[in-house]
Amino acid sequence: MSRVVIEGGAVVAMDDSGTEHAEGHIVVEGDRVLSVGPGRAPEQDVPVRHVDASGCVVTPGLVNTHHHLYQWATRGYAVDSDLFGWLTALYPVWAGIDEEITHAAASSGLAWMALSGCTTAADHHYVFPRGGGDVFGAVVSGAERVGVRLHAVRGSMDRGRSQGGLPPDSVVEDLDAALAGTEEAIDRFHDPAPESRVRVAVGPCSPFSVSSELMRQAAELARRRGVRLHTHLAETVDEEEQCRAEFGRTPAEYAEDLGWLGDDVWLAHTIHLSDKAIARFGETGTGAAHCPSSNGRVGAGVAPVRPLLDARVPVGLGVDGVASNEAGGLGHEMRQALLTARAKYGPEALSVRDALWMATRGGARCLGRDRELGSLEAGKLADIAVWRIDGLGHAGIEDPVAALVLGPLPKLERLLCGGEAVVHDGHLTRTFESDLTHELRRASARIKEVAR
16 A cells, blocks of 8 residues: 655644644555554655645644535525525525536535535435436536545435425425435445545525424434434524424424434524523534524524534534535634634633544544544544645744634645545646636526526
């Protein structure tokens, strides 16, 4: 197996001991980390490729816990709307996606995330227009094209407008079709192996677009097949009011009634939670995908990140769909998470290392992959980001983690996924940014024409 030695830069391992080296090294063999330590690497007894990390900080690859990649084709819509107004405007547009548009959007979105340090992304795809082709497979092929890991959440909706939901009837499925499509996605794509590049999770969209029966049966399906569960929850005050009016429960209580709390579940947004709900998340090991930029874009609120962390809830970061976060990079969410938490809870609410933890270890815990991802330790997968912090944007910041989180997002010297370089000197290695740009422009123009 090929061996790579990364040395000369600061190393932030994000392990349980908080290991950091002002100058350290990492040895990679094949797709695994062989060793991590201070100073230069010992002489190796086999040929190696060296990566000079001088002037860099080396961290685990970042983990995105919530996204909607198809939305890369619909940026810039409903820019001043709240969530329900934004969804009302965009659902008819999304009814026009197809396999080609979805592949262009997914490839572009994953590429942009890779350029922001992300090696693993969870994508929640729940729009399946009639005649749209294999849109779920198009997301998977996008990840293969870019070279990153994908947790493909097979979403579903069975409450269209005719049944009191928000989405048009043309993009929803009936219960049996939704469950069958979900099981088919698991059969086609789910790989449970430790080094897996693609895993599938079960993900009915949200309480206001999914029936109680679909939520309940989806949870049963996931546990029968040994895969994880994901949905949106407690994102807005409107959702809470509707949930109380319709079910007599808060969204968190409703989710628990349906079997949707547990250490195999992670939930997106989780903004409007009571102290009791936060405690139940911690007691059950239920994860939270924190999406600070998207939450701010639609005015949904600020998630209680500090109380969640204090309750030992696994908290990861999410970009969310770029129709509600046009920036689209996961690295930027570390700074945004820190700033929004401090704005609500004070200057000690979140440290720079808390922000990096959520982007790495916290995300890996949400996805059930803490044994494989999220830290630089011997035996773990070699998903590694080498960030250049020796330029004007970071000059004078002594703490490399502060430079990474608080400063402008650095250029990537390298991004390794399973030991393979997917970004080199700030450029993608498997595909060309110019090709992706052309395809995305064409996809955005096509869906805009369909929407008319």
